[in-house]
Amino acid sequence: MRFLLLLVPTLLAAQTYDIVLQRGRVMDPESGLDAVRSVGINGKKVAAISTAELHGKVEVNATGLVIAPGFIDLHQHSQTPEAYALKAMDGVTTALELEVGAYPVSTWYAAREGKSLIHFGASSGHIPARMFVMHDTGDLLPRDGAVNRPATVEERRAIEAAVEKGLDEGGLGMGMGLVYTPTAGSEEILNLFYLAAGFPRRPVFVHIRDDKNIVGSLQEVMADALVSGVPLHIVHLNSVATDKTAEALRMVDGARAHGLDVTAEAYPYTAGMTDIASAVYANWETQPADFFAHLLWPPTGERLTRESFARYRQQGGMVAQFRNTEEMVRLAISHPGVMIATDGILEHPRSAGSYARLLGKYVREDKALTLMDAIRKSSLLPAQRLETMSTQMKQKGRIQVGSDADISVFDAARVIDKSTFENPKQYSEGFRYVLVEGTFVVRDGRLQTGVTPGQGIRAQ
Ligand SMILES: [Zn+2]
Missing domain, CATH: 2.30.40.10 (Urease, subunit C, domain 1)
Structure with a gap:
């Protein structure tokens, strides 16, 4: 025997x-x-x-x-069976909503448990918490209550309590979109970083405040990360930085070189997309005429004018904005520390096509990066970003026994x-x-x- x-x-x-x-x-x-x-x-x-x-x-x-x-997408807004099917056919095995995040977090997870084709997860979201507390009528993004005025002291306490509850419930760090909550001032945001610091190794995932002030916007969140000790992740660096992409990458590299735990992501498209009714376009009336020509209205395929913009802003819906060049996209996606994440919404082709596009167009056709680098940016780097707070991720992003x-x-x-x-x-x-x-x-x-x-x- x-x-x-x-x-x-x-x-x-x-x-x-x-x-x-x-x-x-x-x-x-x-x-x-x-x-x-x-x-x-x-x-x-x-x-x-x-x-x-x-x-x-x-x-x-x-x-x-x-x-x-399998690819790990840190930034997927659409979290439905339809979206998961598109993601799976694009090589994705984990799709996470970390920018906007969720509120309430436990309800969000419960709705998907045992029913999902691929792995899912969300951060505890400042945006949805603020929308809840300030009675905003927006859908994914705020449009009135959470945009129009600063929060009162009581409201700020309620927002913090809501975000903290989400972290208690296992939220994957804290999500923020400062451009969508312009009335959340620097103090409200810093206090949220202090709150996140009570949950060690959980990053803040942030869409920075102002794409016309990249340097100042990065300085704000980097300073908050420094004084609070919270890890920081800059979402869709390419679509916010556009012609300042090289400067933004230099700041991220510099901060890392000096010990700050900061990472970034980008998606492989020259056009971004957002809600035409959101605060991103708050100053649209002062924009020059050529600003509108960079915008495409997907239902009709038309480029916008001042008049059509005003009409569609009333109506609401997703608008594509062509503000990046191929050069800017290549700079961002080929940068060694930058991960690939899709910012996936079903109205934009990036939700269904980002990874195939990365591998087909940018690796095979344009040779902007190697196949191994593309795989690393789509799997290992996102896993490493998350594994210090989620042991589940230590077994993902690798092909090993x-x-x-x-x-x-x-x-x-x-x-x-x-x-x-x-x-x-x-x-x-x-x-x-x-x-x-x-x-x-x-x-x-x-x-x-x-x-x-x-x-x-x-x-x-
Ligand atoms: Zn965003």
């Missing part, structure tokens, strides 16, 4: 795995592995990575395909985005297999229905 037990390790090598991804190009950004290997999956975990072929109950021929960690089987298998020669401004809900092409904790959500290039392996990602 004892003799037989000693044989067990040898028998394991010949075991049958639940799933085997046979002979693909395994790319693990943490170890640097970039070689043909077979990946054995048991249950929810990667159980073997082998130069030899493995035996599996299910075997997938991955010859000629890249086997990468023991890591979660969150995996994207794609054809690097074919992968490309298909979503457009006219048709933003188009599945990307080229993702052949996507697994969420060992369950196929995409198989043979087709979305799988009736599976709900997605877990809530929380701070612990």
Whole structure:
């Protein structure tokens, strides 16, 4: 009997795995592995990575395909089954709402628990907390109560209590969009950083205050991070910094070099998008005529004028703004510390197409960054940003024995985005297999229905 037990390790090598991804190009950004290997999956975990072929109950021929960690999107506003399907077809296994965030946080998680195709999570949101306390009638973003006036002392206390409750409930840090809450002054914001400091290692994810004052806006949140000791993440750096992208990157690099824990993200499109009725356009009446020509109204495809802008602002809806050049986008997405995150809303093609576009256009066609760097920015870096507050993330963003089987298998020669401004809900092409904790959500290039392996990602 004892003799037989000693044989067990040898028998394991010949075991049958639940799933085997046979002979693909395994790319693990943490170890640097970039070689043909077979990946054995048991249950929810990667159980073997082998130069030899493995035996599996299910075997997938991955010859000629890249086997990468599933992508982790830090910035996905649409958190519905429809959005999760589009994300899965774009290689995403975790989609998080960290900029606007949620309120109430526990309700938000409960609505998705056991029902989701991919992993989900949210920060505790200053914006929705402020909208709740100040009776704003906006939807995703505020439009009246939370915009029109400063909060009273009592209201500020109520906002802080609401945000704190969300952190208590496992919110992934604190979300802020200062441009959308211009009446939240520097003191209200600094006090929220102090509040976040009571929850160690939970970052503030922030859309900075004023895209016409990039330096001052970055200085505000960097100073708040410094005095409070709270980690800081700047969302969609490209779409806020535009022609000041190089200066913004220099500030982020400089702050990091001097010990501040600050990171940034960008999405691979030259156009941003936001609510035409939001505070972003509060000063629209003083804008020159050419300002409106940079705006596109997706339902009709028309470029706007002062007159049509006024009409659509009354009506409300999402407007695309073409304010970045290809050069600015490339500068941001290829910068070593910048992660890829989509700022996903279903009206913009970035929600469905960002990762295929990164891999197809910017890696394969334009050669703006290497394939390994693109994978690192889409998986490992976001996982590392979150893992100090969420141990769940330590097993994600990697392809290693023991890591979660969150995996994207794609054809690097074919992968490309298909979503457009006219048709933003188009599945990307080229993702052949996507697994969420060992369950196929995409198989043979087709979305799988009736599976709900997605877990809530929380701070612990
Ligand atoms: Zn934003």
